[in-house]
Amino acid sequence: xxxxxxxxxxxxxxxxxxxxxLRDDGLSGIQAYDKMWNVAPQSELVGRRAQEAGVALAPSxxxxxxxxxxxxxxxxxxxxxxxxxxxxxxxxxDQIYADFNSAGPQTKIEIAELVAPSGARFVDGAIMGxxxxxxxxxxxxxxxxxxxxxxxxxxxxxMELSVLEGDxxxxxxxxxxxxxxxxxxxxxxxxTVLAGHRYGLExxxxxxxxxxxxNGSFHDIANGLMARGVIHAERRAHEMEEVVATLxxxxxxxxxxxxxxxxxxxxxxxGYKQHFGGVAPKDFHEIFQVAY
Numbered sequence: 010x011x012x013x014x015x016x017x018x019x020x021x022x023x024x025x026x027x028x029x030x031l032r033d034d035g036l037s038g039i040q041a042y043d044k045m046w047n048v049a050p051q052s053e054l055v056g057r058r059a060q061e062a063g064v065a066l067a068p069s070x071x072x073x074x075x076x077x078x079x080x081x082x083x084x085x086x087x088x089x090x091x092x093x094x095x096x097x098x099x100x101x102x103d104q105i106y107a108d109f110n111s112a113g114p115q116t117k118i119e120i121a122e123l124v125a126p127s128g129a130r131f132v133d134g135a136i137m138g139x140x141x142x143x144x145x146x147x148x149x150x151x152x153x154x155x156x157x158x159x160x161x162x163x164x165x166x167x168m169e170l171s172v173l174e175g176d177x178x179x180x181x182x183x184x185x186x187x188x189x190x191x192x193x194x195x196x197x198x199x200x201t202v203l204a205g206h207r208y209g210l211e212x213x214x215x216x217x218x219x220x221x222x223x224n225g226s227f228h229d230i231a232n233g234l235m236a237r238g239v240i241h242a243e244r245r246a247h248e249m250e251e252v253v254a255t256l257x258x259x260x261x262x263x264x265x266x267x268x269x270x271x272x273x274x275x276x277x278x279x280g281y282k283q284h285f286g287g288v289a290p291k292d293f294h295e296i297f298q299v300a301y
Contacts, residue, residue, distance in 0.1 A: 013162040016067065016077035017041040018092055019084035020055045023109075023140040027083075027168075029062035030145030034167040039064045042073040074099040079107065079162060081134070086112035093120045102128030105155040105162075109134035113185050114178035121153060121177035130155030133177040135184035145169075150180040193265075200256075200265045207259040235293040239281035246273035 015036070017024045020043035028039050041064045045051035059066050067073035074080055074096050082092055089110045100106060106129045108120050117133040124131045132155040138147040145168050151159060152173040160170040173179045201218075205211040222230060238245070249270035256263035284299050 012036060012038070013079050014077040015039055015079045015081065015163075016073045017064070018070070018073070018080065018082040018096075019043055020046070020058050020064070020066070021084065023136070024081075024083050025058040025062050026140045027145045027147075028064050031163070031166050031168070032063040034145070036163075036166045037063075040067050040073055040077055041065075042067040042070050070095060071099050074104075078103070079105045079159065080129075081107045081109055083109040086110045086116065089116055090119055090123070093123050097123065097127055100124065100127035100129040104129040105132055105159050106130070107132035107134050107151070107155065107159060109136060109149070111136070111184065112181060114182040117153075117177045117181045130158060131177055132156050132159050133180045135180040137184060137187065150183055152180045153177040196265050200262065204256050204259055204261040207261060232293045233289075235296065236289045236291070239276055239279075239296050239299075240285060240287060240289045242273045242281065243277035246270055246277060249273060 013036075015031070015038075017028060017040070020041045024041060028041065032039060039062070041059060043055045043066070046055050046066050046068075056066070058064075067076065070092075080096065080100075082089060084092065089108055089112050093106065093108065096106065104127075106120075106124050106127075108117060108131075110116075114133075121131040121133070130153070132151050132153045135150045136147055137150060140147050145166070148169045148171065150173055151170050152175055154177075156170075156172045160172050164170055173183070201214055202211040205214040224230070249266060253263045253266050253270060256266055279299055281296060281299050285295075290296060
């Protein structure tokens with residue numbers, strides 16, 4: 010199979026690292042279009058990145074789309090739909106149009122519907138790690154009509170593409186839902202250590218949390234936290250009232266603690282404790298039996 014001709018929309022940090030990795034693993038002829046390619050002072054950075062990654066800069070979006078087999082848009086979620094619409098006049102049935110922006114499933118579904126009349130196969134891509142550290146080997150979920158073909162084209166050059174069955178939206182949904190935890194835990198940690206610092210306890214608190222998560226696999230610990238959490242939600246909601254009062258007394262923002270209190274009250278009201286007779290289920294999947 011001949012090497013795919015790949016073109017990126019955007020020449021930001023993510024594209025730079027992905028393109029450089031693909032080049033280093035043997036893929037040549039990579040192109041990119043960035044609207045700032047000839048606009049100073051941004052053009053200097055765009056040009057430097059392109060040169061270092063071995064990427065040829067296209068003079069226009071039309072030139073890029075017409076000259077490649079695979080188009081990968083990786084700019085900003087706010088531009089994803091408008092850029093797909095702008096590409097429509099030049100997309101053709103033998104192409105793949107992939108959107109790797111951090112957008113939600115509804116946005117990816119909208120793009121898939123936009124692209125469909127052109128005959129090009131759409132791919133919903135969700136980057137699930139840190140690109141600067143992992144480059145083109147960053148784990149990426151893909152789905153949609155063009156996903157199997159994209160994987161076949163780029164996996165030989167080292168890209169870590171995992172194909173999810175189903176239509177566009179599943180990959181981006183996975184990323185968005187994962188962000189509930191990955192972004193939320195940062196906010197929780199910051200609220201914890203900022204409050205802890207008021208009492209000179211920040212390091213002790215982190216060590217205590219680390220010790221808790223060292224007592225088993227993450228899956229087992231998470232299973233126990235959720236299974237017991239739905240049973241004891243009401244009591245823990247009352248405990249969180251004391252936590253919120255403690256933070257307010259220390260003049261520390263309590264946004265996450267207040268949200269936790271509200272969430273626990275909602276869980277308690279959903280009737281998990283009554284459904285399970287006050288006994289924690291063995292497997293967290295059992296909690297889906299209760300409508301919430």
